[in-house]
Amino acid sequence: MxxxxxxxxxxxxxxxxxxxxxxxxxxxxxxxxxxxxxxxxxxxxxxxxxxxLDGLKDFWQRVDYSQKLVNSVLISGSVAILAAVLSVLNAYAIGIGRVRGRTWVLAFFVLANMLPQEALVYPIYYLSKQVGLYDTRLSVIIVFTVIQAAFGTYLLSSVLGRFPREIIEAARIDGANKWQVLWRIVVPVSRPTIGVLLVFFFIWTWNEFLLPLVMLISNDNQTVSVALGVLQGQRLMDATMTNAAALLGVLPAIVFFLVFQRTLTRGIAVGAVK
Amino acid sequence: MTVTVERGARAVGKYRQPGPRRPRTRDSYALFLLPGILAFLAIVVVPFLMNTGVSFTEWQGVGSPKWTGLANYRELMDDAEFWASFRHSLFMVIAMAALPTVIGLVLAAALFDYIGKHFGSRWAAVLRACFYLPQVLPIAVAGIVWSWILAPDNGSLNELLKAVGLGSWQQDWLGDPDIALYSVMGVMVWVQIGFPLVVFMAGLQRVDPQLYEAAELDGAGWWRRFWHITLPQIRPEIYVVLTWCTIAALKVFGAVYVLTKGGPGGATDVPSYFSFSTFFEKTQVGYGAAISTILTVIILVLSLIGLKFQTRSEDADEGIRT
Incomplete structure (x- = not known):
C-alpha cells in the first residue's frame, strides 16, 4: 500500500x-x-x-494556404518516394552486393548526411540559377532526394547486410537476374523498413526550412514552413494573424503524428540503434 | 521451401569454389550505386568543394571570385560577432543536447519502470506521445507558436504571470538582449525532449528485467537501480543521442530565424544564421563560406568522436554479453 x-x-x-x-x-x-x-x-x-472562424479563413485566403499545402505535399511526397528508391539501390549494392570498398562508400554517405546544409546552400543556390532551376519546386525535390537518401542508404545498408543470403542465391540459381531479385524479393521483404523511411523522409522534408527558404522565393512555390516562417520573420502579423498561422501550421503536423505515431516511434528506435 | 533454399545455398557454395567468376559478379552490383554516386557528386560533393574553395576568396556572388588565401579566416578570428555566434552555439548545445538527454533519461526511466509497470503500458504510451509531439512540428511553426506565447503585450506567458500575481516577472522575453538567449534555449528544450525520450525508452526494452529484479531483491532503491543498471545498459543510446543532438544544436537555424532573427543586437546569433545573413543579406559570399566551412569542420570532428564512443561502447557491450 x-x-x-x-x-x-x-x-x-x-x-x-x-x-x-x-x-x-x-x-x-x-x-x-x-x-x-x-x-x-x-x-x-x-x-x-x-x-x-473568420480569422482563420482570412488568413487562409491571404496566404493562399491551399497552394502552400499542395506544394508541401508535392515536394515531400516526391522526395519520400525518390529518396526511398535511391536508398534501396545504394543499399542493395552495399548491403547485398557487398561491392568492393563498401565501407568507404558507406562512410561517404554517412559524412554527407552529417554535413551542415549551410556549407552547401550558396553553391546550390548559385548552380540552380545557372541551370535555370532556381525558384522551382523541382530543385528542392532533387536536393532533398539526395540529402535524405544519405540517411536511407546508411539505415537500409545495415538492414540488408543481415538479409538471408540463401534466399537470394536460391533465386539466382532459379535464373532471376539481379534486377528481378531486387524488386521481387529484397524490396517486398524489406517493406517495413522502407515504410519507416518513407514516413521519415516525408515529415523531415515537410519540416525543412533553410534550403526551401533560399530556393523558393515566389509565393506560388513556397512550402507551408517557408511561407509561415517568412511571414513571421517580417514581423508584419498582429496577434490574431500569428495565432491563425500557428494553428494552420500545427494542424498538418498533428495529423501526421496521429496517422504515423507507431511508425515514428518504432522508426526512431530502428534508426538510432541500427 | 527450406529444402530448396538449403540445397541452393550448398550448390552455390560448391559452384563458387573455383573462384575466378566471383569478383566479376560481385562488382556488377556497382552499377546499382551509379545513380546514387552521381547524384551525390552533383548535389553534395561539388557544392561542398565549391563552398570550401570560395571561402579562400572574396566574392559578392557575381563576377569572378578574387583569391585572397586565408584572409577570410584571419578576419574571422578577430570578428567578435563570429565568436559570439559560437558562444551562443554552446548555449544551444546545453539546451538541445545536455538538458534533453538528462531530462529524457529520467523521464524514460520513470515512464518505463514506474508508469509502465504499475499503471500499464497504455499510460506510458500516451505520456510518451505528449512529450514527443513537439518533435513532429516544423521548427518554423514551433517558432511561431512560441513567439506568439512570448509576445511582450498580450502574450500568454506574461498574461499568465499577471493572473497569478507575478506581474513584476513579466518580460519582453524575446526582445530583451539579456533574456532572449535563455528564452530561445527554453523553446529548444521543449522542442527537443521527445527525441531522447523515445530513443531511451526503446533502449530500455533491451535491458534484461532480471537485472532489475535482482537489484530489487538486494534492496537497491529506484535511484540506485537507475544509476547502476539503467545508465550503463543504455550507454550506446546515450552516445547516439548526445552526438545527434549536439550536431542538431550546432546547425540550429529555423528557430532563430523565426523567433529572433539573431537579435536583439546579435544576442541570439548562431553560426548558421550568421553564415546565412552573410551570404544572402550582406552578400559577402567568401566570408559566409568561411563561416560555414568552420562549422562543417567542427561538426565532422564531433561526429567522428561520437561515432568512436558509440562503437567502443557497443564493443564493450558485446564483451560483457559473451
Missing part, C-alpha cells in the same frame, strides 16, 4: 510535465477561434465565447 501511495505522485508529476508540453498547442487552438475584439479584451487565457 505504501508503494501505491508513493507511485501516484510520480504519475501526477509526469502528467503535469506532459501537460506542460501540450499546453502551447491547446492555447493556440483556443485562441484561434476567438474574434480579435474578444482577444484584445480578455487576453489569451480566457475561454472563447463561441466559434469565430
Amino acid at each position: 505504501t508503494g501505491a501511495l508513493r507511485r501516484y505522485p510520480v504519475l501526477i508529476a509526469l502528467c503535469i510535465a506532459a501537460l506542460f508540453m501540450v499546453v502551447p498547442f491547446l492555447i493556440v487552438a483556443v485562441n484561434a477561434v476567438k474574434s480579435p475584439a474578444e482577444y484584445s479584451q480578455n487576453g489569451p487565457l480566457s475561454l472563447p465565447h463561441g466559434l469565430y
Whole structure:
C-alpha cells in the first residue's frame, strides 16, 4: 500500500510535465477561434465565447494556404518516394552486393548526411540559377532526394547486410537476374523498413526550412514552413494573424503524428540503434 | 521451401569454389550505386568543394571570385560577432543536447519502470506521445507558436504571470538582449525532449528485467537501480543521442530565424544564421563560406568522436554479453 501511495505522485508529476508540453498547442487552438475584439479584451487565457472562424479563413485566403499545402505535399511526397528508391539501390549494392570498398562508400554517405546544409546552400543556390532551376519546386525535390537518401542508404545498408543470403542465391540459381531479385524479393521483404523511411523522409522534408527558404522565393512555390516562417520573420502579423498561422501550421503536423505515431516511434528506435 | 533454399545455398557454395567468376559478379552490383554516386557528386560533393574553395576568396556572388588565401579566416578570428555566434552555439548545445538527454533519461526511466509497470503500458504510451509531439512540428511553426506565447503585450506567458500575481516577472522575453538567449534555449528544450525520450525508452526494452529484479531483491532503491543498471545498459543510446543532438544544436537555424532573427543586437546569433545573413543579406559570399566551412569542420570532428564512443561502447557491450 505504501508503494501505491508513493507511485501516484510520480504519475501526477509526469502528467503535469506532459501537460506542460501540450499546453502551447491547446492555447493556440483556443485562441484561434476567438474574434480579435474578444482577444484584445480578455487576453489569451480566457475561454472563447463561441466559434469565430473568420480569422482563420482570412488568413487562409491571404496566404493562399491551399497552394502552400499542395506544394508541401508535392515536394515531400516526391522526395519520400525518390529518396526511398535511391536508398534501396545504394543499399542493395552495399548491403547485398557487398561491392568492393563498401565501407568507404558507406562512410561517404554517412559524412554527407552529417554535413551542415549551410556549407552547401550558396553553391546550390548559385548552380540552380545557372541551370535555370532556381525558384522551382523541382530543385528542392532533387536536393532533398539526395540529402535524405544519405540517411536511407546508411539505415537500409545495415538492414540488408543481415538479409538471408540463401534466399537470394536460391533465386539466382532459379535464373532471376539481379534486377528481378531486387524488386521481387529484397524490396517486398524489406517493406517495413522502407515504410519507416518513407514516413521519415516525408515529415523531415515537410519540416525543412533553410534550403526551401533560399530556393523558393515566389509565393506560388513556397512550402507551408517557408511561407509561415517568412511571414513571421517580417514581423508584419498582429496577434490574431500569428495565432491563425500557428494553428494552420500545427494542424498538418498533428495529423501526421496521429496517422504515423507507431511508425515514428518504432522508426526512431530502428534508426538510432541500427 | 527450406529444402530448396538449403540445397541452393550448398550448390552455390560448391559452384563458387573455383573462384575466378566471383569478383566479376560481385562488382556488377556497382552499377546499382551509379545513380546514387552521381547524384551525390552533383548535389553534395561539388557544392561542398565549391563552398570550401570560395571561402579562400572574396566574392559578392557575381563576377569572378578574387583569391585572397586565408584572409577570410584571419578576419574571422578577430570578428567578435563570429565568436559570439559560437558562444551562443554552446548555449544551444546545453539546451538541445545536455538538458534533453538528462531530462529524457529520467523521464524514460520513470515512464518505463514506474508508469509502465504499475499503471500499464497504455499510460506510458500516451505520456510518451505528449512529450514527443513537439518533435513532429516544423521548427518554423514551433517558432511561431512560441513567439506568439512570448509576445511582450498580450502574450500568454506574461498574461499568465499577471493572473497569478507575478506581474513584476513579466518580460519582453524575446526582445530583451539579456533574456532572449535563455528564452530561445527554453523553446529548444521543449522542442527537443521527445527525441531522447523515445530513443531511451526503446533502449530500455533491451535491458534484461532480471537485472532489475535482482537489484530489487538486494534492496537497491529506484535511484540506485537507475544509476547502476539503467545508465550503463543504455550507454550506446546515450552516445547516439548526445552526438545527434549536439550536431542538431550546432546547425540550429529555423528557430532563430523565426523567433529572433539573431537579435536583439546579435544576442541570439548562431553560426548558421550568421553564415546565412552573410551570404544572402550582406552578400559577402567568401566570408559566409568561411563561416560555414568552420562549422562543417567542427561538426565532422564531433561526429567522428561520437561515432568512436558509440562503437567502443557497443564493443564493450558485446564483451560483457559473451
